[in-house]
Amino acid sequence: MNESIYNLVTKEYEIPKKQPIHKSMHDPTANVTGSTFGCFGTSRLLGAGSVPKKDGALFGPPKPEYNLTTKQTNKRDTSTDSTGRFTYSDKRKDHTPTLEEKPIYGIKSNKDFIVANAVEAILQAPKIVPSKELDYLKKEDYGKPPAYLSKVKEEIRRENDMIDRYVQEHLNGGYQGPESDRLEELSEDERQELIIALKKKWEVINNRFQRISHHVILDTAGQVRRKEQLENELQQLEDDISKLERHGPLLIKK
Numbered sequence: 001m002n003e004s005i006y007n008l009v010t011k012e013y014e015i016p017k018k019q020p021i022h023k024s025m026h027d028p029t030a031n032v033t034g035s036t037f038g039c040f041g042t043s044r045l046l047g048a049g050s051v052p053k054k055d056g057a058l059f060g061p062p063k064p065e066y067n068l069t070t071k072q073t074n075k076r077d078t079s080t081d082s083t084g085r086f087t088y089s090d091k092r093k094d095h096t097p098t099l100e101e102k103p104i105y106g107i108k109s110n111k112d113f114i115v116a117n118a119v120e121a122i123l124q125a126p127k128i129v130p131s132k133e134l135d136y137l138k139k140e141d142y143g144k145p146p147a148y149l150s151k152v153k154e155e156i157r158r159e160n161d162m163i164d165r166y167v168q169e170h171l172n173g174g175y176q177g178p179e180s181d182r183l184e185e186l187s188e189d190e191r192q193e194l195i196i197a198l199k200k201k202w203e204v205i206n207n208r209f210q211r212i213s214h215h216v217i218l219d220t221a222g223q224v225r226r227k228e229q230l231e232n233e234l235q236q237l238e239d240d241i242s243k244l245e246r247h248g249p250l251l252i253k254k
Contacts, residue, residue, distance in 0.1 A: 160247065160248070163248055164248065164249060167248065167249055167251075168249075183251045183252070183253060184251065184252060185249050185250065185251055186249075186250040186251070186252050191244055191250060194244060195241060195244050195245065198237055198240055198241050198244070199241065201237060202234065202237040202238070202241070205230060205233050205234055205237070206234060208230060209227075209230040209231070209234060212226065212227055212230075213227075215227075
């Protein structure tokens, strides 16, 4: 609540004026229009509606004492029997049998159904079921590689040829400079000899590294430097071997 000096001034209370009482223009004692609530029984409510009975409003066919004539709207033929009971004269369904009407007994058959079924099952010819088993030896592509493998090999061959042409054009024939004259392609035999030599060197350095790899605590700076040097040499040899084993031409400087 905001503080204000005007809150200290007392305000005069005004008594609100009462509104005039609402009076309906309708008669409160008149019956409710169209209402049938509380119109029947001994506990009739005050002001409840009334249901007047009309002599002409009858339910069902007209009675002779009223001498009324109505249009016959029922299309079915009706009649009354001697007892005065109402029945339909165009009834189509048969009546249900009574107690006096007895069914016909003694109808028998000489056929032995068990023997007849057995004989029918014995004499029945077996159904010929077509064989659905496939003979893979008689297939057209038996013993041949799938067609998709040939497509994959052809795509790989085209990619390798494209790479080889690209390398030859850009490194040997495309750029004529001082560096391009000193490059030559390494033959496959020389590549394999170089790979074998690098692997032998890797085995020698790896044996030296295994001798000191179990040392966890290194006391001197020489031991730390020697271990790091062997690790770097092994890593460099592995990188060189992986580069030489890649597919494609290998160009070296003369």
